[in-house]
Amino acid sequence: MRGYRLRWTELALLTFGGAIVTGGFSLLSMAQHRHLLQSDLRYPGIYVASTILLSLWMSKFATRADQLVFPVIALMAGVGILVITRLDVALGHRQLFWTVLGEVALALVLVFPRRVSTLRLYKYSWAFLGLLLIAATIVAGTDVSGSGYKRWIGFHGVYLQPVELLKILMAIFFAAYLDEKRELLASARIQIGPIRVPPFQYLAPLVVMWGLSLLLLVKQNDLGSALLFLGIFLAMIYVGTARAIYPVSGLLMFVAGVFLAFHLFSHVRTRTELWLDPWSRASGTGYQVIQGLIALGVGGVGGQGLGQGHPNFVPVVTTDFILSALGEELGLAGVACLLGLLIFLVFRGLSVAISAQDGFEKLLAAGLMATLAIQTIVIVGGTTRLMPLTGVPLPFLSYGGSSVLANFVMIGLLLKISSGITERRD
Amino acid sequence: MNTNIRRLGAFFLLVFGIMLGGLTYWQLIDAAAIQARTDNPRLQMQALQIRRGRILDRNGTILANRTVDAQGIVHRTYTDPSLSPVIGYDSPRFGKSELEKSYDAFLTGQDVGTNWQLQVNQWEHKPVVGDDVQLTIDDRLQQQVASILPNTPSAAIVADPRTGEILAMVSKPSFDSNQVNDPTYWNNLLHDTNSPLISRPVNGFYTPGSVFKIITLGAALDSNTDSLSTSFSGDQASGPLTVDGHVYPSTINNLNDCGGRVIVPPITLEEALVCSDNITFASVGLQLGTSRFLDYAHRFGLEQPIPFDIPVSISRTGTIPDRVALAGSSFGQGSLYVTPLQMLMADEAIADGGSIPQPALVKQVTAPDGSVVKQESGGTLFSPISAAAAAGVKSAMTAVVQQGTGVLAQIPGVRMAGKTGTAETSDGGLPHAWFVCFAPTDHPKVAVVVLVEHGGEGAYVAAPLAKQIMQAALAIAH
Numbered sequence: 001m002r003g004y005r006l007r008w009t010e011l012a013l014l015t016f017g018g019a020i021v022t023g024g025f026s027l028l029s030m031a032q033h034r035h036l037l038q039s040d041l042r043y044p045g046i047y048v049a050s051t052i053l054l055s056l057w058m059s060k061f062a063t064r065a066d067q068l069v070f071p072v073i074a075l076m077a078g079v080g081i082l083v084i085t086r087l088d089v090a091l092g093h094r095q096l097f098w099t100v101l102g103e104v105a106l107a108l109v110l111v112f113p114r115r116v117s118t119l120r121l122y123k124y125s126w127a128f129l130g131l132l133l134i135a136a137t138i139v140a141g142t143d144v145s146g147s148g149y150k151r152w153i154g155f156h157g158v159y160l161q162p163v164e165l166l167k168i169l170m171a172i173f174f175a176a177y178l179d180e181k182r183e184l185l186a187s188a189r190i191q192i193g194p195i196r197v198p199p200f201q202y203l204a205p206l207v208v209m210w211g212l213s214l215l216l217l218v219k220q221n222d223l224g225s226a227l228l229f230l231g232i233f234l235a236m237i238y239v240g241t242a243r244a245i246y247p248v249s250g251l252l253m254f255v256a257g258v259f260l261a262f263h264l265f266s267h268v269r270t271r272t273e274l275w276l277d278p279w280s281r282a283s284g285t286g287y288q289v290i291q292g293l294i295a296l297g298v299g300g301v302g303g304q305g306l307g308q309g310h311p312n313f314v315p316v317v318t319t320d321f322i323l324s325a326l327g328e329e330l331g332l333a334g335v336a337c338l339l340g341l342l343i344f345l346v347f348r349g350l351s352v353a354i355s356a357q358d359g360f361e362k363l364l365a366a367g368l369m370a371t372l373a374i375q376t377i378v379i380v381g382g383t384t385r386l387m388p389l390t391g392v393p394l395p396f397l398s399y400g401g402s403s404v405l406a407n408f409v410m411i412g413l414l415l416k417i418s419s420g421i422t423e424r425r426d
Numbered sequence: 427m428n429t430n431i432r433r434l435g436a437f438f439l440l441v442f443g444i445m446l447g448g449l450t451y452w453q454l455i456d457a458a459a460i461q462a463r464t465d466n467p468r469l470q471m472q473a474l475q476i477r478r479g480r481i482l483d484r485n486g487t488i489l490a491n492r493t494v495d496a497q498g499i500v501h502r503t504y505t506d507p508s509l510s511p512v513i514g515y516d517s518p519r520f521g522k523s524e525l526e527k528s529y530d531a532f533l534t535g536q537d538v539g540t541n542w543q544l545q546v547n548q549w550e551h552k553p554v555v556g557d558d559v560q561l562t563i564d565d566r567l568q569q570q571v572a573s574i575l576p577n578t579p580s581a582a583i584v585a586d587p588r589t590g591e592i593l594a595m596v597s598k599p600s601f602d603s604n605q606v607n608d609p610t611y612w613n614n615l616l617h618d619t620n621s622p623l624i625s626r627p628v629n630g631f632y633t634p635g636s637v638f639k640i641i642t643l644g645a646a647l648d649s650n651t652d653s654l655s656t657s658f659s660g661d662q663a664s665g666p667l668t669v670d671g672h673v674y675p676s677t678i679n680n681l682n683d684c685g686g687r688v689i690v691p692p693i694t695l696e697e698a699l700v701c702s703d704n705i706t707f708a709s710v711g712l713q714l715g716t717s718r719f720l721d722y723a724h725r726f727g728l729e730q731p732i733p734f735d736i737p738v739s740i741s742r743t744g745t746i747p748d749r750v751a752l753a754g755s756s757f758g759q760g761s762l763y764v765t766p767l768q769m770l771m772a773d774e775a776i777a778d779g780g781s782i783p784q785p786a787l788v789k790q791v792t793a794p795d796g797s798v799v800k801q802e803s804g805g806t807l808f809s810p811i812s813a814a815a816a817a818g819v820k821s822a823m824t825a826v827v828q829q830g831t832g833v834l835a836q837i838p839g840v841r842m843a844g845k846t847g848t849a850e851t852s853d854g855g856l857p858h859a860w861f862v863c864f865a866p867t868d869h870p871k872v873a874v875v876v877l878v879e880h881g882g883e884g885a886y887v888a889a890p891l892a893k894q895i896m897q898a899a900l901a902i903a904h
Contacts (some may be wrong), residue, residue: 037516239430290465296452297460298468308551313467332453336446343442350435354428366431373438384448422489 005063010055013071021078024306028086031307043085043096047078054103058415061110065419066352072345073411076338076396083325084399087306087318091399098401102408108183109412113292116416118359123176127209130169134163134216145316145334163225164406166213167371168413171232176361177206178240182359185241203246206233209393221267224378224390230254231374236367254275275388288315292383303331316398320391323383339380342395346373352418361417370409458854472554474499474518479533479556481513481525483565484593484789489513490526498553501772504603506565506570511597511625512736513788515606524625524736525559525787532791532799550676555794562591562802568775570898571596574891579879581626581766582891584899587774587864587873589804592784593899597626613843619725628738631763635849636702636831637860638758640819641772643699645722646710648780648815652695654822658706659692665705669712672750677705685830699822700830702846704757711756716746719756725810726772727782728764733807735787742769759850769847770875771807773862776823776843777870780816781809824867832861835889837897841867844892855880861888865896872899 022044029040051074077099085092102426114117119126133153141150144159152159178185181202210233217226234247261268270285278286291314298309311317311325318325327335346369351363372395379398382389393403437480452460461468475498481490490513493501493893502516514524515802522530535556547554571582571594574733584594599622605611615623624630664681667674681689684701698706711719723743724730732738744761746752755761767785775782791800811819823843825830832844848859859881874892881887 235434239427239434241712242427243429248542282463290463291467293452294460294463294466294468296449297457300453300457302549305551310468310471325455327449333450335449335453339442339446342827343439346438347435350431353431359427362427362431366434370434370438373442377438377441380445381448384445384452386444 003063003307004060006059007055007067008065010058010067010071011052013056013068014048014051014107017071017075018044018051020075021047021082024079024082025085027305028082028307031305043081043093044078047081047096047099050100050103051078051251054107057107058110062419064417064421065110066348069345069348069352069411069415069418072341072348073396073407076341076345079326079338080322080397080399082306083322083329083397084318086329087312087325091318092278094401095399095404098404099408101401102404105405106408106412106415109409110416110419114365115421116361116413117358119172119364120176120179120209123173126169127173130166130173131209131212131216132161134166134213134220137162137387138216138219147221149222151174151220151222158401160405161400161402162224162273163217163220164400164402166367167225167228167232168406168410170209170213170229171236171364171367171371171410173209174206174233174236174240175360175367178236179363182240185237185246186243195221197230203237206237222380223271224267224392227378227390228371228375228392231378232367232371235370235374236363239370240363271388271390275385278385287387288321289385291315292321293385294323296327296384299328299331299335301332303327303329305329319393319399320379320389321383322394322398323380326397338397341375342372342376345369349414352414352421355421356417357421361420365414365417370415373409393398440794470518473534475553476500477553477555477556478502478516478536478848479535479791481527481533482558482560483568484561484591485564485566486560487565489561489563489565500553502603507602507604508568508596508600509565509602510603511627512561512563512595513603514736515603516606517612519607519609522610525561529559529788529791532559533881534625535794542734554625557799558792560789562586562593562786563595564593567899567902568596569595570594571895572598574894574898575876576878576881576891578881579626580877580881581630582874582876582895583627583766583770584895585770585774585785585873587777587870588783588897588904589802590774590785590807591789591802592785592787594895595627595787597624597630601669612762613624625736626877626879627766627875628734628736630765630877630879631739631742632766632858632860632879633849633851634758634762634764634769635847635858635860636704636758637769637772637845637847637862638755638762638764639702639707640776640823640845640862641726642707642710642714642719642724642756642778643695643720643822644726644772644811644815645714646695646821647725647818648722649714649718650809651713651718652710654694654696656695656817657692658695658698658709661705662709663691663693663698663703663706667705667708667753668747669708669753671748674705674708677703680704686834687829696822696825699819699845700743702826702831707757708753711752712749714756716749716752718802719752720746722810725808727768727808727810728762730808732767732771732785734767734785738767739765741765745836758847766875766877769860769862769877770873773845773864773873774873775808775810776816776819777864777873778816779813780811781806783807795798820867823863825865831885832863832889835861835863835893835896837865837893837900840865840896840900842890842896843867843870846889848882848884851880856882859884861892863892863896865900867876871903872896874899 025044029037081095084095134332137153142152143150144152234250237246278289309328311328314321314324353362358360379394381387393400491503514526516522516526533556535554580598582596585592600619601622610885614727664678665676728741728743741764771782786802793799827842827844831846842865843861849858859878862868876888876892
């Protein structure tokens with residue numbers, strides 16, 4: 001461990017982002033009370049202080065980690081707290097609490113384990129732990145949202161969604177396994193007649209793990225997470241093997257699976273029909289989607305302004321439909337900025353992956369970024385009707401303790417990988 | 427692996443681009459269409475927050491006001507329930523009616539300013555302030571007329587025959603616009619057999635009876651078919667009159683009691699109006715012929731859409747298939763169905779030298795900044811007969827009040843012209859009682875129509891009411 005070195009770029013960007021979020025809270029306060037209520041600035045104050053503290057922590061424990069990643073997620077998390085506070089004050093305060101907790105988790109990940117590559121040693125344990133948690137949730141979980149499915153585990157008002165943890169554990173497992181077997185997967189071939197087929201048998205452990213998690217998620221009717229896991233799975237295999245045949249055959253199997261599911265399961269059929277034609281169900285099952293689209297339309301390019309629209313007309317606006325609230329009050333301009341921040345983060349993370357020397361770290365960094373990117377695509381695509389709607393949180397912006405914690409841990413792992421890169425510097 | 431990571435990045439960038447395209451579609455390209463959807467709850471909310479324009483009487487008395495509650499929701503309050511059939515209601519639940527409906531664009535401020543002003547207002551989230559609508563109604567008179575009319579189904583209109591401005595318009599039974607949003611109250615209104623939701627002065631259909639004779643007389647004089655001194659005798663005057671096999675019974679009893687006088691045929695056409703002699707008017711109608719009779723009825727406004735600030739039903743002549751029907755129609759029976767407004771217009775034609783002024787309820791519309799957005803257009807609506815013919819009818823109508831069936835309408839010191847009507851109905855009840863009049867005869871300032879459904883004789887029921895209304899109106903006429 002090297003000595004203490006302040007991360008000035010990061011601090012400057014955090015100050016800038018902190019000013020934006022504090023400014024947002026001031027606007028909100030003025031929109032709601034017609035003047036600036038000083039007590040409304042306590043929460044952005046806590047937020048700014050926590051980000052500065054984390055940067056100081058990193059100047060000791062992740063001195064050389066990328067200095068742009070944390071300011072980007074801090075700004076998104078701050079905007080998330082801001083918009084959730086606007087929608088529901090109590091929920092906003094909880095989101096702030098979860099964000100601070102997430103920063104603590106990030107700080108801890110930076111110091112323990114000492115090396116990211118240690119994680120690869122227990123790859124099956126991580127995977128089984130994840131599956132066990134989901135299984136336990138199905139048996140002994142709680143149905144917090146009233147969806148009819150037990151997706152939470154916990155007690156006394158603190159509930160966590162194990163699926164968010166499973167996301168990270170599966171990325172670690174896939175990275176470790178692919179790093180171990182990628183030579184084999186990339187080179188070996190089996191000749192069947194004129195077609196050379198890759199050795200699918202080496203994929204068996206991956207497919208089994210993925211299949212098991214999928215099964216559990218389908219049992220919970222969590223199609224969004226199932227879709228996300230498929231995406232992570234295919235993206236990581238592609239990165240690990242450089243062979244397009246894996247993701248392509250995986251996608252084909254997926255399409256076949258969807259076709260089958262469409263005919264077998266009524267809720268898959270309902271969802272597809274809803275995607276194709278929400279208009280004829282505007283007051284029934286299509287209500288949520290259409291209200292979400294109306295909110296986007298009302299926002300237009302410039303947005304109604306913080307606290308000046310009516311995003312609460314959209315059901316579940318704080319979680320799955322946070323994009324509609326962002327779109328109504330911040331407009332296309334604001335949402336485009338947030339999407340820009342997300343893709344910037346993904347690119348920054350992928351460049352960390354490219355710089356990393358260790359194969360496991362490379363794969364893990366790429367996998368974590370794929371997770372964020374695909375999750376964004378699934379929910380933004382679902383809200384804008386580019387694809388069927390399946391509910392997953394919009395990273396850093398939707399309300400949700402587990403989601404915030406998991407995302408900060410993921411960024412912690414990324415920064416840890418970035419910090420370990422010795423030679424190449426930007 | 428690095429190449430793959432770069433390709434993965436490129437793929438994500440592409441898909442994010444598509445997402446941005448999707449957002450651009452909903453937030454820019456389709457934005458106007460999707461937010462105009464009726465299931466956008468913001469629209470109802472905005473509608474509830476519009477500072478709806480006030481409605482004032484001609485002297486500036488507030489008739490319909492707005493109050494804003496803590497949530498910014500605007501509520502409508504009405505000060506004079508007798509104006510409900512004129513102003514109508516604005517109910518979030520049951521919609522709008524009458525002036526609240528026809529002037530909605532002004533009251534909700536949708537007409538004001540240029541588009542960019544509206545846009546700036548929207549950006550600043552300022553509530554829209556609607557225009558104030560000032561009526562021609564004089565609320566002092568309105569309330570007096572409402573108290574003069576009986577509480578049975580009836581209607582009255584007071585107007586200025588020079589301008590067509592309506593000074594008072596009462597429909598009974600009425601309702602309270604303040605309570606319309608209450609579903610129980612609304613349901614009771616819908617099921618009330620006396621139909622309080624019908625604005626009788628403009629939408630009630632009635633057989634006119636003898637008040638229609640002013641139109642028949644106007645037609646006869648204007649077409650030079652007869653003059654006031656044309657004499658009728660025998661069965662042409664008092665009947666019984668046989669028309670194509672149908673016998674109209676003798677009216678000799680009416681002539682024996684004409685405002686207390688006994689009239690012995692032969693009688694002049696003027697005496698026929700003074701004593702309201704049906705047989706003479708049947709004879710006049712037969713002389714006119716069906717096509718000429720219908721022509722004059724149309725000229726007076728029957729079968730014509732009447733442009734007005736609130737919806738008006740079209741008065742009907744019905745079909746006149748033969749001479750029997752023509753004879754009946756000529757003294758106001760037959761298949762004629764008219765609104766009180768129609769008879770007021772005929773009354774005004776006589777008062778105003780043969781022309782009917784455009785009826786008006788709205789004097790002007792004023793924007794929140796004080797500028798006048800719309801003004802009463804004025805002008806003449808129809809010119810059914812010549813000034814000379816109108817003068818003839820006027821002198822006969824003056825005699826009606828002086829010495830004929832309208833004596834109970836006499837006001838000491840005021841020369842008045844009028845005509846009674848007693849309209850037989852087919853439903854077997856008492857006849858409808860009518861009275862139309864205007865005063866002063868030489869320079870008419872006020873025209874009045876009174877109708878009492880199944881009230882009995884016009885001379886005994888409607889004329890005394892018209893007298894009280896006329897006295898009240900003349901007291902404040904200018």
